Amino acid sequence: MAGDMKYKRVAYYPGCALEGSGHAYNRSTKAVGKALGLDLVEVENWNCCGAMEVKNIDPKIQTYLSARTLGTTEEMGFDTVMAPCNGCYHNLKKAEYDLGHDPASVEVNDRLATKAGHRPYKAGKVETIHALDWIKHSIGEDGIRERVKNSLKGVKIANYYGCMYTRPRHIFPEKDQGPGTESTAKPHFMDDILAAAGAENVDFPLKTACCGGAHTLSDSDTSTKLVLNILTAAEACGAEVIATECPTCHTGLEMHQVRAEKVLGKKTNIKILYFTQLLGMALGLSARKVGVNENFSDARPLLKEKGLG
């Protein structure tokens, strides 16, 4: 629920992407937290969540890697960890689920933790939330409306959630629980937050469609076509901006937008911004403060035109 005090101060797990290609997401998430009066305490000595590389080889080792971060969070005295990256969020949730339901995963986790010299994490001690949950539940739409200094009014946005924020359903037991909860079929938290900041969300049919992220190395052309279709559909729906909440999706959209023009000769003009960048500017932060200059997709002229940043 909005105004939930337990989310005012949470552990923060940026994950590797936010220290590299998703640096602007890291910067803007922290800046938004500060502007909203929310505390983020970075998990000490955090490690890779296991992402897709480890998971594809041995999912139980991925469970251990994510569980280690959950365990460190618990040892720091937190019962909530916020992961803004869809991949990290998904993997921490998956680890929590596996440790609660699969004895074989528990056995591997306990064995590896003991070997590594730390206490094994046990399911049920730490709740993993996404940056969208964090803002939606701690501040809420009314809280955002009260704090907006530069409304996003007139900015037409297609909200793109990607495929890992809602799937598979069974690792997100808190979703689909009725009013106030997130939907796995039609996610809306980003829409709600940006609408509260004044944005005009367009009806966009591909908000959870695959961007071909993992296919980008094995078959770049397929990824480029998938991204191009997302970009053109968003433009056809009247959007000027695609808002993202995942560094992998964001980077894929940006890179393949460029590649679509170079390889396929298909130019799209839509701009790609993290939702935290848009929210930050609505809260009065400068474009530079939220890292807009770090994006490949140069939204600065559009933002200037809209009186933002």
Next chain:
Amino acid sequence: MMTSLEKRLTIGEIEARIDAIIATPNAMLMAEAPALAEEMLSMGESILEAWLDARGETPTDETHEGFRLLALHRQGARGNPSFNACRETCRELVYHRNLILYDPAAADVAHAIRVGAMVVRHLALFIGGKLQADGLGEFCCSSRPIRRAETTPNDKETA
């Protein structure tokens, strides 16, 4: 305008047909809105049939929530949960078909047809990519191992 309802198209032919629909002038789209709505749904079914055929399965003739497309998706996702990455794409296709048929004379029906066509295109690209990658591993990175039976006992997510 010729439609593809009479025969099953390959995924490549569907992509070409979608390009043609998107490039069609508004007046022609509006004139054939109901037929195009059904054609796009049919193309979605053909895409899923191609996936099932490739896996050696007989595509179902049953329906789910009134639509064969959704039943085909559930069939495709059985034992292969990463297929759920196109679950909402299928549902969006049904939605756009219904939207067009709800008021085929609506002023913005051409827009609904074009956006619906882009939804079909996404399904074609996604399934086409999965088929291409079949010998190399799963297409969707997010879900292959996580839902394998040996990983968790509760891998029963369906459409």
